[in-house]
Amino acid sequence: MKQLLVVFTGGTIGSKKQGNGIDVNDAGSYSLIDDYINSAEQRDDVRIDAIQPLNLLSENMTTEDWIALAEAVHGIDTESYAGIVITHGSDTLAYSAAMIGYLFADTKIPIVLTASNYPVADERSNGRRNFANAIDFVVDAQLPGVFVVYEDDKGDALVYLATRVTQAMSFTDQFGSPYGVPYGKMADRVFNWLEHERNPRPEALITKPKASFAWEPATLKLDSSIVYIRPYPGLNYSLYDFTTIRPKAILHDLHHSGTASAIEAGPYSLPAFIANCKKLGIDVYICPIRDRSAALYSSSLRLIEAGAIVIEKLSVEAAITKLMLAYGLYDDKAQAKAFVTESVLYHEHNEV
Structure with a gap:
């Protein structure tokens, strides 16, 4: 008999329809376990404990909530459990997964995040199946690390490394991954690793490296003074006035070819914006770039x-969370920059 711990945080998977809307419900999260126990997906070889450090819709997640979640997971006696399943809202799942992946890169047991497209009581919901597949992954794969399990629109229960899942698309509710390569999928309660040049072999996850940095819940800081900008034609940088309140860093997204407006001067010039930010002491990062050594x-x-x-080889989701972590850990900007651009914490570089 394997003992599992479920960590509820709210989200659609822990919500119920209330009037004309959907919102978190005190009973919604725990009813997921009851629904699972009374379903065909239920396993007889597991016992489930549960805690609920958060209860919110994930679009309302803040850095303080991440710290509360990290403190809860950090306090778990991992010798008592075969694995941990974190239920989460789908809106910000990719960001939370990356953050948990960084903070618990050296975990000795599987930590799996999952979500739902609709409240579990809705017949369209994949929530119970996602929950069941997360449990099956813990029991079958027995791989240490941080993962996401979520069923796609084809009915495949895909498994992602936590730092390699990208935000769900607005019109399809489908999560993605860089290069379109998940880590594997669940089928008939068995984990099937996807052999691919960019995927580390399962046995490579078992040999865990030492943590790249030390942290304690009482002193953990995640810096929210990071601004994210996405390019589009006509983006007017003069509208960004940082003379009064200044971010510590800016993450500027790029078009698929690794480009953004390079006009020499004027309000639409990103180089001019970068130069102005440098004068104000604001670091400007650009991402994603597949490989800086390649022709640009x-x-x-x-x-x-x-x-x-x-920032090369990282998704935007993995990059922005790593920046929040770096600028929370280090007051020295050179150290923060080295942490973001030179360290590899948990497979966030999309290569083996």
Whole structure:
């Protein structure tokens, strides 16, 4: 008999329809366990305990909530459990997964995040199946690490490494991954690893490296003074006035080819914006770039020449959470930069 711990945080998977809307409900989370126990997916070889450190819709998640979740997971006696399942809202699942992946990269047991597209009581919901597949993954794979399990629109229960899952799409509710490569999938309660040049082999996860950094819940800081900007034609940088309140860093997204506006001067010029931020002491990072050593467009090179710091091989979700962690850990900007661009914490570089 394997003992599992479920960590409820709210989200759609812990919500109920209330009037014309959907909201978290005190009974919603725990009713998921009852629903699972009374379903065909229920396993006879597991026992489930549960805690609920948070109860919110995930669009309302803050860095303080991440710290509360991290404190709860940190306090778990992992010798008593075969694995941990964290139920979460789908809206910010990719960000929370990356953060938990960084903080618990050296976990000795599987930590699996999952979510639901509709409240569990809705017949369209994949929540109970996602929950069941997360449990099956813990029992069958027995892989240490942090993962996401979520059923796609084809009915495949996909498994992702926590730092390699990207936000669900607005119109399809489908999660993704860089290069479209999940870590594997569940089928008939068995984990099937996807053999791919970018996926670490399962046995490589068993040999756990030492944690890249030390942290304690009482002193953990995650810095929310990070601004994220996404490019589009006509983006007017003069609307960003940081003379009064200044972020510590900016993450500027890029088009698929690793580019953004490289006009030399004027309100639409990203190089001019980067130069102005440098004068104000604000670090500007650009992401995603597949490989800095590969040939880049001249516009990309102009951004780098202007002072942009390249984060390569990371998804935006993995990059922004790593920045929040780095600038929370280090007051020295050089240390924060090295942490973001040089360290590999938990498979966030999309390569083996």
